[in-house]
Amino acid sequence: MESNSSVKDNKINKTVILFIATLATFLTPFMGTSLIIALPTIGNDLAVNAILLSWVTTGFFLASAMFAVPFGRIADIYGMKKIFTYGILILTISTLLAAISPSAEFLVITRVFQGVASAMIFVTALAIITSVFPPKERGKAIGMNIMASYIGLVLGPLLGGFLTQYLGWRSIFYFIVPLCLVVLALIFWKMKGEWAESKDEKLDYWGTLLYIIMLSLVLIGFSTITGTFGMVMVILGIIGFVGFVIWELRVEHPVLDVKLFFENKRFAFSNLATLITYIATFVVSFLLSLYLQYIKGLDPEIAGLFVVVQTFFMVVMSPFAGRLSDRFDPGKLASLGMAIISVGLLIFSFITKETSLYVIILGLAVVGIGIGIFSAPNTHAIMGSVKKKYFGVASATLSTMRLLGQTFGMGLILVIFAVYIGAVQFTPQNYPELLTSIQITFLISVILSVIAIFASLARNK
Numbered sequence: 425m426e427s428n429s430s431v432k433d434n435k436i437n438k439t440v441i442l443f444i445a446t447l448a449t450f451l452t453p454f455m456g457t458s459l460i461i462a463l464p465t466i467g468n469d470l471a472v473n474a475i476l477l478s479w480v481t482t483g484f485f486l487a488s489a490m491f492a493v494p495f496g497r498i499a500d501i502y503g504m505k506k507i508f509t510y511g512i513l514i515l516t517i518s519t520l521l522a523a524i525s526p527s528a529e530f531l532v533i534t535r536v537f538q539g540v541a542s543a544m545i546f547v548t549a550l551a552i553i554t555s556v557f558p559p560k561e562r563g564k565a566i567g568m569n570i571m572a573s574y575i576g577l578v579l580g581p582l583l584g585g586f587l588t589q590y591l592g593w594r595s596i597f598y599f600i601v602p603l604c605l606v607v608l609a610l611i612f613w614k615m616k617g618e619w620a621e622s623k624d625e626k627l628d629y630w631g632t633l634l635y636i637i638m639l640s641l642v643l644i645g646f647s648t649i650t651g652t653f654g655m656v657m658v659i660l661g662i663i664g665f666v667g668f669v670i671w672e673l674r675v676e677h678p679v680l681d682v683k684l685f686f687e688n689k690r691f692a693f694s695n696l697a698t699l700i701t702y703i704a705t706f707v708v709s710f711l712l713s714l715y716l717q718y719i720k721g722l723d724p725e726i727a728g729l730f731v732v733v734q735t736f737f738m739v740v741m742s743p744f745a746g747r748l749s750d751r752f753d754p755g756k757l758a759s760l761g762m763a764i765i766s767v768g769l770l771i772f773s774f775i776t777k778e779t780s781l782y783v784i785i786l787g788l789a790v791v792g793i794g795i796g797i798f799s800a801p802n803t804h805a806i807m808g809s810v811k812k813k814y815f816g817v818a819s820a821t822l823s824t825m826r827l828l829g830q831t832f833g834m835g836l837i838l839v840i841f842a843v844y845i846g847a848v849q850f851t852p853q854n855y856p857e858l859l860t861s862i863q864i865t866f867l868i869s870v871i872l873s874v875i876a877i878f879a880s881l882a883r884n885k
Contacts (some may be wrong), residue, residue, distance in 0.1 A: 425544050426827040428843035433709045435615060436706070437556075437614070438499070438556050438557060438565075440610065440615070441552065441553070441556050441614075441615055442553060442556075442557075442565050442568065442569070442612040442632070443610070444554050444610045444611060444614070444615055445508075445547075445549040445550070445569060446569050446572040447569055447603065447606070447607055447789060447867055448508070448511075448512060448545050448576055448607050448738075449545070449546065449549045449550070449569050449572045449573050449576070449741075450572040450576040451515065451542075451545070451576065451600065451603060451604065451607075452488070452542040452545055452546045452571070452573075452576065452867055453573050453576035453577045453580060453785055454577075454579060454580045454583075454600070455484070455519070455538055455542060455575055455580075455600060456484055456485065456488075456532030456542065456580065457580030457581055457584070457709065458579075458580040458581065458583060458584030458587075458596050459480065459481065459484075459535075459584060459593070459596060460481060460552070460580070460581060460584070460710055460713050460731070461581045461584045461585040461588060461717075461724050461727055461728045461731065462584055462585075462587075462588040462593035462596060462724060463481070463710075463711050463713060463714065464713070464714060464717040464718055464724070464850070465588050465593050466480060466528070466531070466593050467590075467595065467599060467762055467849065467850055469560050469693070470525075470527060470528045470531070470532075471528075471678075471849055472528040472849065473846075473849050474841045474845045474846070475703065475838060475841055475842060475846075475848070476528050476529070476532070477850075478527070478710075478837055478838050478841060478849065479532045480528070480531060480532055480535055480537075481535075481710060481834055482834040482835070482838065483532045483533075483535040483536040483539060483830070484535045484536070484538055484539040484542070485539060485830045485831045485834060486536070486539065486639065486640070486834075487535075487536045487537070487538075487539025487540045487542075487543065488539040488540075488542050488543045488827050488830075488831075489639060489824070489827035489831040490539075490540075490543075490635070490636045490639050490640065491539070491540050491543040491544070492543040492546070492547055492823060492824055492827055493635060493679055493680050493824050494627075494632040494633075494635065494815075495505075495507055495511075495543050495544045495548075496547040496626060497627055497632075498680050499544075499547060499548045500553065501626075502594070504548040504551050504552050504555070505548075505611075505615060507544050507547075508544065508545060508548040508549065508552065508611070509546050509608070509611050510544060511542070511543075511544025511545040511548065512541070512604055512607050512608050512611065513541075513608065514537060514540060514541035514544070514743050515538060515541035515542065515545065515600075515604055516601060516604035516605060516608065517537075518534045518535075518537035518538045518541060519534075519538060519597045519600045519601050519604065520597070520601050521534045521537075522534035522535065522538065522597045523594045523597035523598050523601070524594075525594075526546045529584065543827075544700075547822070547823070549569065550569060553565050553569055555825055569761055574735070574738070574739045574742075577735045577739075578732055578735045578736065578739065579737075579872065581709065581713075581727075581728040581731040581732055581735075582652065582731075582732045583596075583599070583728075584596050584724075584728060584731065585723075585726070585727055585728020585729065585731075586724075586725050586728065587599060588724040588725070589723055589724045589725035604780075609753060613766070616779055618803060626676075626677055626787050627677075627679070627860060628672075628675050628678055628679040630671060631668065631671050631672055631675055631678055631679040631680070631800070632679050633661065634664060634667055634668040634671060635668055635679060635680065637664055638661050638664035638665045638667075638668050639661070639828075639831070641657045641658070641660045642657070642658055642661030642662070642665075642832075642835070644657050645657030645658035645660075654842075669682055677681050678884055680821070680824070681821075684821070688809055689882075690755075690805065690809040691806060691809040693810060693879050693882045694755070694758075694802055694805045694806045694880075694881070695821060695822065695825045696879045697758065697762065697798075697802060697879045697880040698802060698806075698822060698825040698826060698830055699825045699829045699832075700829070700853075700872050700873070700875055700876035700879060701762060701765065701795075701798060701802075701829065701876050702825070702826050702828075702829020702830050702833060703829045703830075703833045703836065703869075703872055704765065704769060704833070704869040704870075704873040704876065705765060705769075705791060705795055705831045705833075705869070705873075706829060706830045706833030706834070706871040707833050707834075707836060707837055707865055707866070707869055708772070708788070708791055709731050709734070710768075710833075710834070710867075711772075711836060711837070711862045711866070712727075712730065712731060712772075712784065712788070713727055713731060713795040714858065714862070715775065715858075715859075715862055716730055716784070718850055718855060718858060719777055719858065719859060720781070726756075727732050730781070730784060730785065731788070731799075733785055733792065734788040734789070734790040734791050734792035734795070735792065736792065737788075737789050737792025737793045737796055738792045738795050738799070739796070740796065741792070741795075741796025741797055742795050742796045742799055742800050743800075744796075745757060745761070745796055745797045745798075745799070745800045745801055745803070746804070748798035748801070749800055749801035749805075750804075751803040752801065754801035754804040754805040754808070755801070755805050755880060756881075757797060757798075757801035758797075758798050758801040758802040758805060758880050759877055759880040760797055760798075761794045761795065761796070761797030761798025761799070761801070761802075761875045762794065762798055762873055762876045762880050763787055763794070763796065763877055764790060764791075764793055764794030764797060765790075765791055765794030765795060765873050765876075766794075766870055766874055766877065767790055767794070768771040768787050768788070768789075768790030768791030768792075768793075768794055769787075769791065769866055769869045769870045769873055770870050771783065771786065771787035771790065771868075772787050772866040773863060773866040773867040774863075775859075775862060775863060775866065776859070777859060798880075799817060799842075799854055802880070803822060806821075806822050806843045816859050836860075836865060836868065836869075837865060840861045840864055840865050841861055844857050844860055844861045844864070845857050845858060845861060850868055857883060
């Protein structure tokens, strides 16, 4: 029988591990969204052209998407704590270097390393919590972890705008470094044990390499799509994708189990809906940050407050939609959420220089409500479409679709900017082209969101 002392120590250890993982989980979405509001300030400070400025955000999400799945497998084989620790260490160093960036190119490189680190952190944090907490306590612990992610999404643009306004954009990175050091100290001091569920399996090196190269080619090609080089890169990326799928169907221990997409229609269409939804909605914060500051002339702090409106409604609606998905068909609820998102994006597609700020708030509220209604039921549909032994695969696939959606959303912006603005710095002279780019991107997003509605409905047929 376990002594009272050991039970108490175990409880304390679980609480500390939850705190460590939750704080780290806060850092990844905060790092992803906080810089969006600061982009116009960075553009002016470092004299950055439109395409390179987009890569400050694209580099982060591309790296996260490229390395999330590989590091998920590496963590299963070599140890979650090990990958988690290295992730925090890389995030600390790259964030400190980002704060002292002498040029835009250097900043993009540090953002890529931040993206790699974030992938290492978020694929292991939730898995560690699941491993440490017994089933009866797991739900509450996971709920707190997800809440930290939402807080990071809310505080990202809000605190990012405030810090940029009063202390400069570099202060965002200086704010992160002490938090990273706290997490590192707690890992070495309090986090005991290691978790490796697939230590006897081998890593799919060729599949991992194909996955990384394929995504890199497509995104780099998107950014230069108006030239021959860009077209060739995209075509090579598509060929790489086909090669990746063929390889993963044949290998014994695939880095991403693509068989589920062919054998389970509900799983496939739910993930397709996720991918398209994130492509369509991720552009909102980025484009409105530019619109509110360049075209409307708002300060970063005020622009951040506007962008938070969407996240606020996501936070409010998600738990409510999650409870509804226990009583009603989650696929139909998710489809309803997509329809609402389409309405919000349609509002933004008519945006002009004279558009009222109240209309902007309305559009953000509608999109936020739609995402809130879509996300939890769609996740429910995905997890409920597979057997228990595939829960880990299903969860990793969902995260990958989200990251790919965010990455391709930025890719869509890069394409539109390359066509209408080019590699020039934002100035009042090209604000009309910026506005046209915003309108066209939102219009394409509306079309994508309508396609996502049909993908969402198709899962039930």
